[in-house]
Amino acid sequence: MKTILIIGIGAGDPDYITVQGVKALNRVDVFFLMDKGRIKGKLRGVREEICRRHIAPGRAHRFVEAPSPPRDTAPADYRASVDELNAAKQSVFERMIADEMKDGETAGILVWGDPMLYDSTIRNIEAIIASDRNKGRHRIDNEVIPGITAVQALAARHRIPLNRIAEPVLLTTGRKLAEGFPAGIDSAAVLLDGEDTYRRFADAGIHGEMEIYWGAYLGTPDEILISGKLKDVAGEIHRRRTEARQKNGWIMDTYLIRKAQDG
Known part of the structure; x- marks a missing residue:
């Protein structure tokens, strides 16, 4: 069994993360990050600072980063473009789950704000779980930890x-x-x-x-x-x-x- 924790980290202040979120951070073996380029490096910086502040000293963890799929900023069909983007993100997460996690490990995805509000991470991970279940591949469980929006x-x-x-x-x-x-x-x-x-x-x-x-x-x-x-x-x-x-x-x-x- 592989476990995915979808962790809401709040809206920018590293202290916005909840006590439940801190406990979740300390269960994670590998953090999955989407690289959105140099310009948005501050977004990664906040995630790294949260981990530095709140993960207990000596708690082993690692970061795995993959390029975030590009998004059409002026699509002719907005919903279709979002579906395409989510499909591309699912493929990235599937590769990281397959290649960067051992059975029994826990991965963390750090979501800005709260995962339930205008974010597709929950949908993407649920789609991967359903696909793996249908194909008889490795089993995946997931949990969602709310954050400050x-x-x-x-x-x-x-x-x-x-x-x-x-x-x-x-x-x-x-x-x-x-x-x-x-x-x-x-x-x-x-x-x-x-x-x-x-x-x-x-x-x-x-x-x-x-x-x-x-x-x-x-x-x-x-x-x-x-x-x-x-x-x-x-x-x-x-x-x-x-x-x-x-x-x-x-x-x-x-x-x-x-x-x-x-x-």
Whole structure:
């Protein structure tokens, strides 16, 4: 039996990892890493720092790295491109499981934030397990360890509750928000927005005046936080986001956008 631990490591601060996550780190024999290139080296650096801080001295472990499959950033068919990307990642993980693990060993996959939120690692590992079961190959078990999401970190860093009293909050993406602010929803936490979709709601229209709580590189030394009436801060967010992306070569941000209350 080979065991895969899918470990949520939080949104950037090495101390965001939970006690359960620390215990999981100390069970791992080999960590599987996806190399996303030099530009995103800081993402690997955070993972390595987490291991340095939280794995007990003398606990033997090793790292195995493979190139992350490239992703089409402007696909004609978004869902098809995601399916292709996941299939490619499954192939990479299958090779690492077959070639880099002995029977009885435990592998760890360190997932940014929480594995359940806009991440496909759980789906990819479950697909591999189902495939191996059907083909009669080595047996694989897996466990999922939750982590602190970017949405939780965002609310904490802005010192706000995510929801208003007795009101729901929608978790969505920039791609879906671009279709329009959902009817019957006052607050939306938005992830994976590469197009500054919030700017579409800066001018009060059918949705009324909006407010925003935005954060980038949450929990890291590069963290940026901006909040206020959307009409007042949309331009600043766009400028700071553009500058940060040019400086670092990448950006990871999220925001809470909601209808402003009267008064």
